[in-house]
Each structure stands twice: as C-alpha cells, then as structure tokens.
Amino acid sequence: MSDEPSAERLAALEARLRLVEDQLELHRLINTWGLAADTGNAEAAASLFADDGVLESDLSYLVGPDAVRSMITSDGQQALIEQGSAHIPAFPVLEVHGDEASASGYTTVFRHTEAGYEIWRVSANHWTFRRTPEGWRLTKRTNHVIDGGTEALELLAKAFDQRG
Amino acid sequence: MSDEPSAERLAALEARLRLVEDQLELHRLINTWGLAADTGNAEAAASLFADDGVLESDLSYLVGPDAVRSMITSDGQQALIEQGSAHIPAFPVLEVHGDEASASGYTTVFRHTEAGYEIWRVSANHWTFRRTPEGWRLTKRTNHVIDGGTEALELLAKAFDQRG
Amino acid sequence: MSDEPSAERLAALEARLRLVEDQLELHRLINTWGLAADTGNAEAAASLFADDGVLESDLSYLVGPDAVRSMITSDGQQALIEQGSAHIPAFPVLEVHGDEASASGYTTVFRHTEAGYEIWRVSANHWTFRRTPEGWRLTKRTNHVIDGGTEALELLAKAFDQRG
Numbered sequence: 001m002s003d004e005p006s007a008e009r010l011a012a013l014e015a016r017l018r019l020v021e022d023q024l025e026l027h028r029l030i031n032t033w034g035l036a037a038d039t040g041n042a043e044a045a046a047s048l049f050a051d052d053g054v055l056e057s058d059l060s061y062l063v064g065p066d067a068v069r070s071m072i073t074s075d076g077q078q079a080l081i082e083q084g085s086a087h088i089p090a091f092p093v094l095e096v097h098g099d100e101a102s103a104s105g106y107t108t109v110f111r112h113t114e115a116g117y118e119i120w121r122v123s124a125n126h127w128t129f130r131r132t133p134e135g136w137r138l139t140k141r142t143n144h145v146i147d148g149g150t151e152a153l154e155l156l157a158k159a160f161d162q163r164g
Numbered sequence: 165m166s167d168e169p170s171a172e173r174l175a176a177l178e179a180r181l182r183l184v185e186d187q188l189e190l191h192r193l194i195n196t197w198g199l200a201a202d203t204g205n206a207e208a209a210a211s212l213f214a215d216d217g218v219l220e221s222d223l224s225y226l227v228g229p230d231a232v233r234s235m236i237t238s239d240g241q242q243a244l245i246e247q248g249s250a251h252i253p254a255f256p257v258l259e260v261h262g263d264e265a266s267a268s269g270y271t272t273v274f275r276h277t278e279a280g281y282e283i284w285r286v287s288a289n290h291w292t293f294r295r296t297p298e299g300w301r302l303t304k305r306t307n308h309v310i311d312g313g314t315e316a317l318e319l320l321a322k323a324f325d326q327r328g
Numbered sequence: 329m330s331d332e333p334s335a336e337r338l339a340a341l342e343a344r345l346r347l348v349e350d351q352l353e354l355h356r357l358i359n360t361w362g363l364a365a366d367t368g369n370a371e372a373a374a375s376l377f378a379d380d381g382v383l384e385s386d387l388s389y390l391v392g393p394d395a396v397r398s399m400i401t402s403d404g405q406q407a408l409i410e411q412g413s414a415h416i417p418a419f420p421v422l423e424v425h426g427d428e429a430s431a432s433g434y435t436t437v438f439r440h441t442e443a444g445y446e447i448w449r450v451s452a453n454h455w456t457f458r459r460t461p462e463g464w465r466l467t468k469r470t471n472h473v474i475d476g477g478t479e480a481l482e483l484l485a486k487a488f489d490q491r492g
Contacts, residue, residue: 004335005169005174005333005334005335005337005338006169007168007169009169009338010169010173010174010177010333010338013177013338013341013342013345014177016345016349017177017180017181017184017345020184020345020348020349020352021180021184023352024184024187027255028257028258030255031254031255031256031257031269032257032323034254034270035257035268035269035320035321035323035324036324038288038310038317038320039317039320039321039324041321041324044324081312081317082312083312084310084311084312084313084316085310086270086272086286086288086310088254088270088272088286089254089255090254090255090359090362090416090417090418091255091355091358091359091417091418091419092359093356093359093360093363094356104363105359105363106362106414106416108414108416108438110272110283110286110310112286112309112310112311112312116282116283117283117286118444119283119438119444119445119447122414122416122438122440122445124366124414145440146366146412146413146414146438146440147412147440148409148410148411148412148440149412152412153366153367153409156363156366156367157363157367157369159360159363160363160364160367160369160372169333169338170333171332171333173333174333174337174338174341177341178341181341181344181345181348184348185344185348188348188351191419192421192422194419195418195419195420195421195433196421196487198418198434199421199432199433199484199485199487199488200488202452202474202481202484203481203484203485203488205485205488208488245476245481246476247476248474248475248476248477248480249474250434250436250450250452250474252418252434252436252450253418253419254418254419255419274436274447274450274474276450276473276474276475276476280446280447281447281450283447
C-alpha cells in the first residue's frame with residue numbers, strides 16, 4: 001500500500017470505521033432493552049423493533065412494535081416493575097454483514113424480593129437486525145431460558161453457524 | 165462526497181474515530197471501578213474521579229477523590245474484600261457530547277459466603293463524566309439498589325432523557 | 329497538524345483504528361468462550377487458544393488446544409450442559425501492546441437446578457493474548473473463584489500492574 005493518501009485508502013478506513021460504529025450501535029440497541037423494560041418505557045422498547053420485528057420467547061410470541069408496547073404496559077410487566085427487576089445483558093458476540101447483523105449471548109433477570117434478590121431467568125438469546133433509514137432495528141429476538149433443554153442450546157449455537 | 169482525499173473527509177473520519185475511542189475509554193473507566201473496589205486499590209479507585217467528583221448511593225455520599233480513597237480503605241470495605249466480593253458491571257448505554265458524557269446501566273455485587281455466593285446488591289446507576297487534560301473523569305456516579313422504589317427507576321430512566 | 333491530507337495523518341488514523349478493532353476482536357474472543365463451553369462446541373473452544381495456550385484454574389491446568397477440546401467433551405462438562413449452564417463474561421478491562429494484549433475481569437457461571445438458578449462460580453480472570461497470522465489467540469487464561477483468598481485478588485490486581 002502506498003504511503004500517499006489515496007481514495008482507496010480513505011475508503012477502506014471509512015468502511016472499517018463504519019463496521020466498528022455498527023457494532024457499538026448494535027450493542028447499544030441490545031443494552032437499551034433492559035432499561036426500557038425495567039422502567040416501563042413502552043415507547044423506547046417498541047422503537048427498538050422493525051415494523052415486522054418479532055420478540056419470541058418461552059413466555060410469548062409478539063410481532064411488531066405495537067405488540068411490544070402492549071407487553072410493556074401489561075399488568076404482568078407493571079407488577080414486575082413494582083417489585084423491582086433488572087434485565088441485565090451480558091456482552092454478546094456480534095456479526096455484521098452489510099445491512100444485516102446478528103448477535104448471540106446471555107441475559108439475566110434479577111427480581112427483588114423480601115428475602116433479597118432472586119435469579120428469575122438466565123436466558124440464551126439470538127438477535128437479528130436490519131439497517132433502516134432510521135438506524136439499526138431488531139427484526140427478531142429469540143429468547144429461551146437455559147434449562148438443559150435443546151431450545152437454549154440451539155440459540156447459543158447460532159453464533160458458530162454464522163462463521164462457516 | 166468526492167472520491168478524492170480531502171481535508172474535510174479526513175477531519176470527519178478523525179471526529180468519528182474519536183467518538184468511538186471516547187466510548188471505549190468511558191467503558192474502561194466504569195469497568196475499572198470493580199477491580200479497584202474488590203482489590204482494595206484506593207489510589208486506582210480515587211483516580212477515576214474528578215476533583216469535584218461525587219459518589220452518591222443509598223449507602224453514602226462522597227465528594228472528591230480523598231473521600232473515595234477513605235471509603236476503599238475503610239473497615240467495612242476491607243471486611244468485604246476479606247470475605248470475597250465481585251462488583252460486576254453490566255454493559256451500559258453511553259452518551260458522549262463533546263467533553264461531557266453520561267451512562268446508564270446496572271451493576272451487581274456478589275459476596276462469597278460459607279453457603280456459596282450471595283447477591284448482595286443489584287443496582288441502577290447513572291454516571292456523568294468530564295474530559296480533562298488527563299483523560300475522562302467521573303463527575304458523578306449515582307447508584308441505588310433496585311428495590312421497587314422510584315429512586316432506581318429514575319436513574320435508569322435518565323438514559324431516555326438524554327436522547328430527547 | 330496541517331489541514332491537508334498527509335501520509336502521516338492517514339497512518340495515525342489507521343493505527344488508532346487498528347487499536348479499536350483489536351479491542352473489539354479481543355472482547356469477541358473472551359465472549360465466545362461461554363458460548364462454546366455451554367453448547368459443548370469443543371472445536372470452537374479449542375480454536376481460541378494458541379498452540380501453547382494455557383487454561384489454568386482452581387479446577388485444572390490445561391496446555392494446548394487438544395487439552396481444551398478434551399475438557400469440553402469430558403463427562404463432567406457434558407453433565408453440566410445437560411443440567412443447563414451459562415458461563416457469563418462481564419465487560420473486562422483490556423490492554424493492547426502491539427502484538428500482545430491482556431485483560432482482567434469477572435466471569436460468573438449459573439447452573440440450572442430443580443429449585444431455580446444456582447450461582448456456581450464467581451471468578452476473577454486474567455487473560456493474555458498474542459496476535460497470530462490467523463488472528464488473536466489466547467496464550468493464557470487464569471481463572472480463580474472469588475473466595476476471599478489471595479489468588480483471585482492477585483488476578484484482578486494485574487489490571488493495575490500493566491499501567492505502571
């Protein structure tokens with residue numbers, strides 16, 4: 001590579017930097033979910049999802065931002081907030097391919113009780129994302145509690161499928 | 165945008181890269197706290213704070229690096245270290261605005277006991293930072309256990325205030 | 329610094345960006361371990377280690393990718409997977425020095441039981457890495473449960489040695 005500044009060299013830098021920025025933005029999106037869920041911010045939670053975005057777990061199957069909004073304002077979620085909850089994301093493994101991306105990793109939900117903190121859920125997650133004119137959005141988050149069953153293992157194993 | 169290397173294009177890259185570096189540096193600052201607290205490194209803990217930096221929690225209200233240093237060397241903290249503690253930060257959501265920044269997120273403290281590990285605290289946090297000639301420093305960390313009360317919710321909700 | 333694009337200015341950007349990319353790649357390496365361990369992917373786990381890479385803990389002392397592969401396929405690990413486990417990394421503190429790097433931080437292992445989730449291990453970790461033609465590889469991971477003893481404290485304290 002020449003020492004002189006060239007159009008190619010600058011374009012390569014721009015592409016690499018964009019990939020880094022994409023990763024940070026995707027981490028932010030994942031990490032925003034807990035803050036929205038634990039504070040009951042239905043609008044913030046819904047806005048993470050694409051119009052056709054899916055939130056699938058062993059608890060429910062939701063399609064679209066409106067369904068997510070309803071879940072956050074539901075009696076069950078409000079009771080959880082009043083009790084005191086922490087939806088804590090671990091540091092996941094990300095893959096970015098142009099305008100699509102995916103991630104694999106763990107989330108833990110702690111609940112406050114009279115006797116201290118209870119580990120309510122330790123889950124496997126797989127997220128897929130799409131770049132939109134408004135930024136990255138979730139096209140699907142699949143979440144399953146880790147309980148020795150194959151569902152959670154299959155979600156975590158997707159991290160390795162993508163590298164093939 | 166022209167294909168040719170230009171002063172504007174290079175300056176834009178430099179600004180974007182600096183924003184990425186700022187984020188990594190701020191994450192490092194947050195993540196260093198636990199390592200300092202759990203090993204009793206009072207100097208390292210104190211050096212994270214600006215001269216007027218505040219550490220506020222439901223446990224205490226400290227102003228300035230000297231107060232932080234005293235807290236780390238206190239009998240209470242030393243007893244915690246001898247028992248075995250882990251101040252574990254989650255991956256927070258950051259905002260950088262020039263020479264100021266803020267973050268919102270969770271921290272968990274585990275304590276070793278004869279019967280295994282105890283979840284001592286699951287907390288909401290809000291951090292604010294200032295860029296100084298020596299690097300980023302904490303101007304305030306506010307920490308409150310998640311217990312269903314409004315204090316923790318208000319700290320987490322600050323993540324959404326900043327985007328308005 | 330001149331406003332004009334220069335070879336020096338572009339080279340400085342490239343070096344800074346490479347340091348950022350290195351950090352993201354090292355985080356990915358650390359975060360891949362749990363996904364490999366919890367899904368029993370022996371090949372993925374082994375490939376994180378350099379040929380002379382060491383995995384040392386209070387449980388075992390393994391040298392080289394083959395030894396890691398054997399550990400993942402062992403009866404003990406398979407039993408853990410059938411029970412349901414989550415090896416969750418916290419967000420560690422990294423240092424990169426050219427073609428070598430190190431990290432310090434926490435990992436937590438949760439186990440699924442009939443009675444809910446059990447915190448099996450809360451550990452201190454120190455990782456060292458080497459850049460190879462195939463990417464970053466682990467030269468050593470040292471892991472010790474946090475139990476009030478000096479071993480874990482010494483691992484965490486390495487974060488501060490490196491900055492001297």
